[in-house]
Amino acid sequence: MSNLSEASTAALDVEALRRDFPILSQQVNGKPLVYLDNGASAQKPVAVLDAMDRYYREMHANVHRGAHTLGDRATAAFEGARETVRRFLNAASTREIIWTRGTTEAINLVANGLAPRLREGDEILVSRMEHHANIVPWQMVAERTGARVVPIELTAEGELDMDAFRQRLGDRTRVLAIAHVSNVLGTINPVAELIAEARALGVVTVIDGAQAVPHFRPDVQALDCDFYAFSSHKMFGPTGIGVLYGKEALLEAMPPYQGGGEMIERVSFERTTWNQLPYKFEAGTPAIAEAVGLGAAIDYLDRLDRTALAAAEDALLARANALVDTVPGMEIIGTARRKVPVLSFKIAGLHPSDIGTLLDQQGIAIRTGHHCAMPLMDFYAVPGTARASFAFYNTLDEVEQLFAGLRKIQRLFA
Structure with missing residues (x-):
């Protein structure tokens, strides 16, 4: 049964939410899973299962x-x-x-x-x-x-x-x-x-x-x-x-x-x-x-406080945007004023697929490629991007882990 079976109006308890999603507790390649591919497919709560x-x-x-x-x-x-x-x-x-x-x-x-x-x-x-x-x-x-x-x-x-x-x-x-x-x-x-x-x-x-x-x-x-x-x-x-x-x-x-x-x-x-x-x-x-x-x-x-969920997602995106300058050569693709928590990016000298593979070795799941949007890739004159897409069950610490992972990859190719 869901840990949030009653409506919540208090501040969002992300750790309680995460317990509703069993898949998030596993390890990948010996590291705790950081799942940032929600735009492709989100994980399922116990209530659905x-x-x-x-x-x-x-x-x-x-x-x-x-x-x-x-x-x-x-x-x-x-x-x-x-x-x-x-x-x-x-x-x-x-x-x-x-x-x-x-x-x-x-x-x-x-x-x-x-x-x-x-x-x-x-x-x-x-x-x-x-x-x-x-x-x-x-x-x-x-x-x-x-x-x-x-x-x-x-x-x-x-x-x-x-x-x-x-x-x-x-x-x-x-x-x-x-x-x-x-x-x-x-x-x-x-x-x-x-x-x-x-x-x-x-x-x-x-x-x-x-x-x-x-x-x-x-x-x-x-x-x-x-x-x-x-x-x-x-x-x-x-x-x-x-x-x-x-x-x-x-x-x-x-x-x-x-x-x-x-x-x-x-x-x-x-x-x-x-x-x-x-x-x-x-x-x-x-x-x-x-x-x-x-x-x-x-x-x-x-059953959840949708306003609190939206605020949590906005905070994730804001933190990610604030960390972009910590990765030299990183460029965000798409800087619209109104956005959901999606971060598409490229890093000078790195292929998106290499970024995805090397992040996976650190337990971090993102999406790479043209994202079934080739005309958009042509518009930006790129073959593809790396994309981190967040959900309300992601944490600010996971955002930090993503950028730490990117800096580690960059050092490998320096």
């Missing part, structure tokens, strides 16, 4: 069609998790909450669903900071329809160039697809403003929330976005499941993404009719235990 274990031990069965007790239990847990997600996003209805395998599948679903609305010469706006998952699906649809993908440029600091956005937004724009938070830069984009300006021209808005939901709760009705996608595993839930929020009218108008069981109302060789929302987009047996785990992850976060 227990919820999934309890599902498999006490209620596993297929959902919706079983005429027996276990089927009823599984369906109640599965649909209960959907309601938890609805509440988390402040969606109007569970009909607007579609289970997917993750953000990537969610964006592919939207892109394919909107394809019939696109014509030759139409434009799809995406930013240069997007993850490949919010570029490639649009390129594939553009190739089929004759539409074209138009990039929105950035400032040197890694912020969206709002003047460039307004110049690109026009009569030909049909879709705006943009990240709420950049996975490389940590930049928090002004999505409410972007959505409002796009909506004034009738443009459909698609928000990639994968990097936002671990750090704050989005309100889809306040944002007034048409679609919002995120993945469970980045917000302390299991892998293999994600969520697509979509406005009900748009989802109703879109064709199914996949065919098979569950997404049908009636099948004959003459004609097949589709099931109602949200099941029209959920072909086949779903990831039931994973949905339960995601619901448990959201419940876990809801």
Whole structure:
């Protein structure tokens, strides 16, 4: 059971939080694990592990069609998790909450669903900071329809160039697809403003929330976005499941993404009719235990003081920024005014992959490479970066260990 089973309004007790995450107590290469790869995938609290274990031990069965007790239990847990997600996003209805395998599948679903609305010469706006998952699906649809993908440029600091956005937004724009938070830069984009300006021209808005939901709760009705996608595993839930929020009218108008069981109302060789929302987009047996785990992850976060969590993450990033000057030749990529705790960097004379390998030998886990954002790497004229991404269970001492590790590596190559 979680050590923080009751709501906390006191100062954040990071050591108590860390006890909720068993994996953090291990050693790697003979050193205590310092896990700073949370932007790729966050670790899981006991509350999530227990919820999934309890599902498999006490209620596993297929959902919706079983005429027996276990089927009823599984369906109640599965649909209960959907309601938890609805509440988390402040969606109007569970009909607007579609289970997917993750953000990537969610964006592919939207892109394919909107394809019939696109014509030759139409434009799809995406930013240069997007993850490949919010570029490639649009390129594939553009190739089929004759539409074209138009990039929105950035400032040197890694912020969206709002003047460039307004110049690109026009009569030909049909879709705006943009990240709420950049996975490389940590930049928090002004999505409410972007959505409002796009909506004034009738443009459909698609928000990639994968990097936002671990750090704050989005309100889809306040944002007034048409679609919002995120993945469970980045917000302390299991892998293999994600969520697509979509406005009900748009989802109703879109064709199914996949065919098979569950997404049908009636099948004959003459004609097949589709099931109602949200099941029209959920072909086949779903990831039931994973949905339960995601619901448990959201419940876990809801028991915590989110203001205290955000303050702790801000302190981690502030300490990291303050230590940059202690590593000669270190340069931060992305210095936006509003950021989540992500530090992408390069060090003169060192390849990012060497930095990652040598830090791992010290028990420190970071991410290196292009981070599925090659157009962004081209913008900064680098092959890749090293990236440390922090979560609320990280400590100021771990930030110090990261920079001590970097200085040690630098001495090796001096």
